Amino acid sequence: DQQVKQNSPSLSVQEGRISILNCDYTNSMFDYFLWYKKYPAEGPTFLISISSIKDKNEDGRFTVFLNKSAKHLSLHIVPSQPGDSAVYFCAAPLSGGYNKLIFGAGTRLAVHP
Amino acid sequence: NAGVTQTPKFRVLKTGQSMTLLCAQDMNHEYMYWYRQDPGMGLRLIHYSVGEGTTAKGEVPDGYNVSRLKKQNFLLGLESAAPSQTSVYFCASSYHPGQGSWSNQPQHFGDGTRLSIL
Numbered sequence: 001d002q003q004v005k006q007n008s009p010s011l012s013v014q015e016g017r018i019s020i021l022n023c024d025y026t027n028s029m030f031d032y033f034l035w036y037k038k039y040p041a042e043g044p045t046f047l048i049s050i051s052s053i054k055d056k057n058e059d060g061r062f063t064v065f066l067n068k069s070a071k072h073l074s075l076h077i078v079p080s081q082p083g084d085s086a087v088y089f090c091a092a093p094l095s096g097g098y099n100k101l102i103f104g105a106g107t108r109l110a111v112h113p
Numbered sequence: 114n115a116g117v118t119q120t121p122k123f124r125v126l127k128t129g130q131s132m133t134l135l136c137a138q139d140m141n142h143e144y145m146y147w148y149r150q151d152p153g154m155g156l157r158l159i160h161y162s163v164g165e166g167t168t169a170k171g172e173v174p175d176g177y178n179v180s181r182l183k184k185q186n187f188l189l190g191l192e193s194a195a196p197s198q199t200s201v202y203f204c205a206s207s208y209h210p211g212q213g214s215w216s217n218q219p220q221h222f223g224d225g226t227r228l229s230i231l
Contacts, residue, residue, distance in 0.1 A: 004155070034219055043117070043203055043222030044156070089155060098163050099144055099207050099218065100171065103155030 003027070004092050006104035013111050019077040021107045023090035028071065030092040034101070035064060035075050038087045047088070048075070080111045115139050119204050119223035126194045126230045134189040134226050136204030144207045145187040146171070146220065147179060149200040156203060162187055194230045202226045 003026040013019045023033075031052045036044035050057040050064045050073065057064050063076045077084055087106045094100040117138045126132055136145065144163055148156040148171075158171030160179040168179045176198060178190045187206075191198060205220040 006155075009153075036219075036222075041224065043205075043224045045222070046219035049219060091155075094158065094172070098161060098169075099209075099220065100146070100158055100161055101156075101220065102172075103148075103157075105153055105155045 004090055004102050004104040006088075006090060006107050008107050009105070010108045010110070013080045013109065015082060015111055015113050016079045019075075019080045019084065019109055019111065021075040021077075021088050021090075021109065023073045023075075023104055025071050025073070025092055027092070028068070029095075032093060033064070033066065033073050034091045035062075036089045036091060036103075038089065038106070044089060077109075080109075082111050082113065085109055085111050117204055117206055117221050117223035119202075119226050121226060122224070123227045124229070126191075126228065128194060128196060128230060130194050130230075131190070131192050132194065132228075133191075134202055134204075134228075136187045136189070136206075136223060138185055138187075138204075138206040138221070140206060140208075140221065141184070142206035142221070143184075143209050145181065146205045146207075147177070147187065147189045148203045148205065149173065150203060150225075151200050159189065159202075196230050198228065199230045200228060202228060 005024045034049040035047040037047045038044040066073045089106045090104045091101040146161040147159040162181040165184040205222045207220045208218045
């Protein structure tokens, strides 16, 4: 069974505070994970990834944490900015290789002043 | 750089009609993918291609056909459109990482085609 779940459809955060987006998965064999960001009427754009051999990856204001024992990853955005308002998808590789991806349902983040 | 370009951006079809969605990438990527996105769901893989002249089924291939006659183009066809195929369709492409990790070769997406079937 290969599933990637984002159980929070939406999140509202005040500008300057931390945004934490969560993602759970079922397949312990996933060897990497990715986060994509999507604005309305645009395609998803790659944000950050993490290999399963790491538990943290940081890129500027964005940090992804991986807890393999809990099969859980989270994306932290600090500080949150209004331009971060978008839908965020976590993704993991489908079996069979070739970089095929399975996506969570997404979390809509709204950052308000 | 244009990246990944999808045409058309919008289309309305009647049940039973056929159409082809075009995806073009200018990054010389080997791999190309078609996904659909429905409300409340993540993107789901329809078909993919690992090189010119090759195609393979993804998670939800029924009702669709694909072709990759040229490396830069990946076509998605609906032979007889059904209302259940109303969706937003995204094309993506990526490099093969060689000796590296797939996590370093993310997929690049087009801006989508919004398709409504009445």
